[in-house]
Amino acid sequence: MTTACYSHEASSGHVTPPGHPERVERMQAVAEGLAGLELDRREAPLAEEAEVLRCHPASYLARIKAGLPEEGWSQLDGDTFLSPGSLEAALRAVGGTCAAVDLVLSGGAGNAFVGCRPPGHHAEQDVAMGFCLFGSVSIAAKRALEEHGLSRVAIVDFDVHHGNGTQALMWDEPRVLFASSHQMPLYPGTGAAEERGAHGQIVNVPLRAGSAGAVMRAAYEDVILPRIDAFRPELILISAGFDAHADDPLAGLNWTAQDFAWLTGRICDLAAAHCGGRVVSTLEGGYDLPALAASVAAHVGVLKERSA
Numbered sequence: 001m002t003t004a005c006y007s008h009e010a011s012s013g014h015v016t017p018p019g020h021p022e023r024v025e026r027m028q029a030v031a032e033g034l035a036g037l038e039l040d041r042r043e044a045p046l047a048e049e050a051e052v053l054r055c056h057p058a059s060y061l062a063r064i065k066a067g068l069p070e071e072g073w074s075q076l077d078g079d080t081f082l083s084p085g086s087l088e089a090a091l092r093a094v095g096g097t098c099a100a101v102d103l104v105l106s107g108g109a110g111n112a113f114v115g116c117r118p119p120g121h122h123a124e125q126d127v128a129m130g131f132c133l134f135g136s137v138s139i140a141a142k143r144a145l146e147e148h149g150l151s152r153v154a155i156v157d158f159d160v161h162h163g164n165g166t167q168a169l170m171w172d173e174p175r176v177l178f179a180s181s182h183q184m185p186l187y188p189g190t191g192a193a194e195e196r197g198a199h200g201q202i203v204n205v206p207l208r209a210g211s212a213g214a215v216m217r218a219a220y221e222d223v224i225l226p227r228i229d230a231f232r233p234e235l236i237l238i239s240a241g242f243d244a245h246a247d248d249p250l251a252g253l254n255w256t257a258q259d260f261a262w263l264t265g266r267i268c269d270l271a272a273a274h275c276g277g278r279v280v281s282t283l284e285g286g287y288d289l290p291a292l293a294a295s296v297a298a299h300v301g302v303l304k305e306r307s308a
């Protein structure tokens with residue numbers, strides 16, 4: 001078995017205005033991070049619209065389509081933009097994540113990484129925000145439940161920002177455990193430990209600005225990993241944002257590439273214990289390009305080691 005890696009050149013067709021941190025160049029950094037790894041490389045397919053509708057109303061999809069500019073940009077919120085290629089890019093981010101779930105659940109790969117953009121974990125049912133259009137990881141979780149008949153899917157979100165969109169989309173879904181670590185206070189402002197979901201299946205672990213990997217490791221060992229263990233997931237999805245890295249310009253945590261490797265290994269430990277190692281990881285944030293490349297290399301390197 002190997003690690004599958006989904007990407008598509010359409011990810012570079014989602015163009016943000018000059019100076020925007022969520023930029024096309026991130027894809028080059030991801031490619032550099034993956035360059036030394038032997039992976040089963042695949043093109044991210046275009047998601048069908050019905051896939052998006054698992055988590056978003058048709059009126060929202062229609063609004064995104066209507067908002068696509070013929071050239072330049074249109075603006076959805078203070079920091080979320082559309083360019084002419086944004087819809088295809090976002091549909092391939094969804095499609096790649098869903099295809100990775102299908103492949104891993106069918107035994108075609110041990111685990112998978114989806115290196116597409118735009119990210120998705122801030123998108124709520126009918127609100128684009130935080131650079132995100134569609135909730136890719138939530139849609140993939142729903143697909144695993146509804147098309148593959150799974151009963152328990154865990155989503156681990158280690159992006160430095162709280163995954164408010166995933167939390168909103170999964171709030172009333174008892175078959176999904178959503179666990180997030182994030183800096184607080186920080187954008188988007190949600191993610192307090194008291195936010196637990198309609199069925200107590202949401203686990204929020206806020207971390208203080210300036211804290212380093214040791215604090216993260218303790219938080220996972222004490223809180224998040226035991227909850228995942230007790231949940232006995234049949235599949236683990238990861239919202240893999242790398243903006244908790246010390247060099248990231250958008251936040252103030254001090255993780256290293258080795259911290260991402262450690263955390264990936266611990267998630268893989270639980271996947272090995274409960275679900276045959278089945279992990280699908282999808283890219284969220286990470287805005288310092290060298291740190292993003294190094295962190296992706298560390299993260300996917302561990303996935304590769306553990307897919308054997």
Ligand SMILES: [Zn+2]
Nearest residue numbers: 159161243285
């Ligand atoms: Zn982030």
